[in-house]
Amino acid sequence: MNPLYLIVPFAPLVGSILAGFFGKKIGRAGAHTVTIAGVAISLIASILVFMDVMKGNTFNGTLYEWATIGTLKFEVGFLIDALTATMMLVVTSVSLMVHIYTIGYMEEDPGYQRFFSYISLFTFSMLMLVMSNNFLQLFFGWEAVGLVSYLLIGFWYTKPTAIYANLKAFLINRVGDFGFLLGIGLVLAYTGSLNYSDVFAKADSLVGLTFPGTDWPLLAVACICLFIGAMGKSAQFPLHVWLPDSMEGPTPISALIHAATMVTAGIFMVSRMSPLFELSDIALNFILIIGAITALFMGFLGIIQNDIKRVVAYSTLSQLGYMTVALGASAYPVAIFHLMTHAFFKALLFLSAGSVIIGMHHDQDIRHMGGLWKHMPITWITSLIGSLALIGTPFFAGFYSKDSIIEAVHVSHLPAAGFATFSVVAGVFITAFYTFRVYFLVFHGKERFHDIQHDDHGHDDDHGHHHGPVQPHESPWVVTLPLILLAIPSAIIGYIAIEPLLFGTYFDGVIKVLPAHGAMAELREGFHGSTEMAIHALTSLPFLLSLAGVVSAAVCYLVAPAIPAALMKAFKPLYVLLDNKYYMDKFNEVFFAGGARGLGRGLWKVGDKIIIDGLFVNGSARLVGLFSSVIRFAQSGYIYHYAFAMILGVLGMVITFVSLKY
Numbered sequence: 001m002n003p004l005y006l007i008v009p010f011a012p013l014v015g016s017i018l019a020g021f022f023g024k025k026i027g028r029a030g031a032h033t034v035t036i037a038g039v040a041i042s043l044i045a046s047i048l049v050f051m052d053v054m055k056g057n058t059f060n061g062t063l064y065e066w067a068t069i070g071t072l073k074f075e076v077g078f079l080i081d082a083l084t085a086t087m088m089l090v091v092t093s094v095s096l097m098v099h100i101y102t103i104g105y106m107e108e109d110p111g112y113q114r115f116f117s118y119i120s121l122f123t124f125s126m127l128m129l130v131m132s133n134n135f136l137q138l139f140f141g142w143e144a145v146g147l148v149s150y151l152l153i154g155f156w157y158t159k160p161t162a163i164y165a166n167l168k169a170f171l172i173n174r175v176g177d178f179g180f181l182l183g184i185g186l187v188l189a190y191t192g193s194l195n196y197s198d199v200f201a202k203a204d205s206l207v208g209l210t211f212p213g214t215d216w217p218l219l220a221v222a223c224i225c226l227f228i229g230a231m232g233k234s235a236q237f238p239l240h241v242w243l244p245d246s247m248e249g250p251t252p253i254s255a256l257i258h259a260a261t262m263v264t265a266g267i268f269m270v271s272r273m274s275p276l277f278e279l280s281d282i283a284l285n286f287i288l289i290i291g292a293i294t295a296l297f298m299g300f301l302g303i304i305q306n307d308i309k310r311v312v313a314y315s316t317l318s319q320l321g322y323m324t325v326a327l328g329a330s331a332y333p334v335a336i337f338h339l340m341t342h343a344f345f346k347a348l349l350f351l352s353a354g355s356v357i358i359g360m361h362h363d364q365d366i367r368h369m370g371g372l373w374k375h376m377p378i379t380w381i382t383s384l385i386g387s388l389a390l391i392g393t394p395f396f397a398g399f400y401s402k403d404s405i406i407e408a409v410h411v412s413h414l415p416a417a418g419f420a421t422f423s424v425v426a427g428v429f430i431t432a433f434y435t436f437r438v439y440f441l442v443f444h445g446k447e448r449f450h451d452i453q454h455d456d457h458g459h460d461d462d463h464g465h466h467h468g469p470v471q472p473h474e475s476p477w478v479v480t481l482p483l484i485l486l487a488i489p490s491a492i493i494g495y496i497a498i499e500p501l502l503f504g505t506y507f508d509g510v511i512k513v514l515p516a517h518g519a520m521a522e523l524r525e526g527f528h529g530s531t532e533m534a535i536h537a538l539t540s541l542p543f544l545l546s547l548a549g550v551v552s553a554a555v556c557y558l559v560a561p562a563i564p565a566a567l568m569k570a571f572k573p574l575y576v577l578l579d580n581k582y583y584m585d586k587f588n589e590v591f592f593a594g595g596a597r598g599l600g601r602g603l604w605k606v607g608d609k610i611i612i613d614g615l616f617v618n619g620s621a622r623l624v625g626l627f628s629s630v631i632r633f634a635q636s637g638y639i640y641h642y643a644f645a646m647i648l649g650v651l652g653m654v655i656t657f658v659s660l661k662y
Helices: 004-021 023-054 082-105 112-130 135-153 160-191 196-201 218-233 242-248 251-260 262-272 281-302 308-328 332-359 377-390 397-411 417-443 477-503 519-526 530-537 541-559 562-570 572-579 581-634 639-661
Strands: 059-069 072-080
Touching: 004 023, 004 082, 004 112, 023 082, 023 112, 072 082, 072 135, 082 112, 082 251, 082 262, 082 332, 082 477, 112 135, 112 251, 112 262, 135 160, 135 218, 135 242, 135 251, 135 262, 160 196, 160 218, 160 242, 218 262, 218 281, 242 251, 242 308, 251 262, 251 308, 251 332, 262 308, 262 332, 281 308, 281 417, 281 581, 308 332, 308 397, 308 417, 332 377, 332 397, 332 477, 332 519, 377 397, 377 417, 377 477, 397 417, 397 477, 397 519, 397 530, 397 541, 417 541, 477 519, 477 530, 541 562, 562 572, 572 581
Parallel strands: none
Antiparallel strands: 059 072
């Protein structure tokens, strides 16, 4: 086994341990040095592994055998192929940028060493997830990223909103993970193995089997259960409600966890399981519908948000919906391609938002900004690049992946493809509108921050308060350098990577697509080069919708700022619906949380008070007391009572023996 395979995940783990256990001894500089060095080493090793994979060298083997039960083996092992190598590069490169950025962003925070320990531990967990060659290790990484996410969202544990957000994220992910575990259990029960290669080899034998006691196709049930896990981790409707609230954590983790890595774990998992999902059209249609709902309706919510990080969070939800739609259309390489491009430009947008927050002295309300391009030129231009990539501007990274998704779902022949096509096309206008709404309100127009007396806004400010008028300023180089480095792939990576990733042999033997699902084949026939694709798109419907979204945002927020208020007044019921996030939180609070409280109250009143306390504890005591109150009459202490009882006993025995004899 290549020793680089071990270096990739364990270098960040070593950095995390050193910063976590010895943070006070090595100090702040020591903590960020060891963790950044660990992730940098991991990135270099990932690049070398990627180059090795490009030469045709792959690996699938066991690292450690944990336990054996009969013929079933529980192992820790690595699967190194094109899909793994791609994910390794994405995770380590974005993680390194976030680590560097954190030096500037968290410089005043008392939990500095703890934060670096957590983000390095998260990087280790995510790498173990993507490098796994079996369901056991996959589940370990799956749960580990959830645990570290819980710690990071609630990093400022003195803030009630942060504690509420991390508990919400943890509980909702447990719902998805329950389905995920059921899916793994079904796979194990019917294949007898947890190793990917063994399961995929037996996948065809599962076709035609039904779930016990029903006429449901077994593969459909297993794949939908696995996808429910992805719905929780990748924040798909209706298990999406945790992600916007997770913005209560520091901005660097928003970029690392909720843009580039953790939320894309579900996309990676379904792509890895393509040999199973391809055999169930029911599961693929289910994935298409869920992804389409998420892509469209989560985008609407981004239009009315005023917290800069929450707008980017709803954008993440919508883009995850696009990736999910690609999975449902059997365009797995396109989903991974968008995962990669999205990781760069969304991390860029999150970190740019963090830079704006720093410059605004931790005020996150976009209504308090305006005209920042003069004060924060580097943040301004990198935000513009990220925004252009997000809305799918030709030649930028997001264009190639997003346009490919739209085309793939359009040519899909699944029943749910019609609704999905409408959702992803309509989502283009919505994405462009809310993206440039933020861009124009933050960087252009009237400077509104002069009228704001800045105090503790209760947002992202847990490392210092500032009072008085705000004077924006550009962020330090440790913040702007990652922005510049992320802006480069956000602009060019799509142009470079689309041909080898989607239309070459990159994923051959890694991702399985049946001939009946011909989306990728049709995309390949219509592709004539990166330049031609971008030029042709200038006359396409998605580009025109995107342009219309930008123009509409400019009119509403630069030319005639009275329009949004008038629209809000005219469509107040719709605004209230969006402002309350479709009442999903309220529904969960009343139905699930209220139901749980009602169930708990019922169990307390009936189970605890009546059955346990009333019947078993107090009831048994009363029964003993009743029995004792009767028996005590036979224990009077008088000799003649006992003599009389003995005579009655002897008489009873005599009568019994005489009766038996005669």
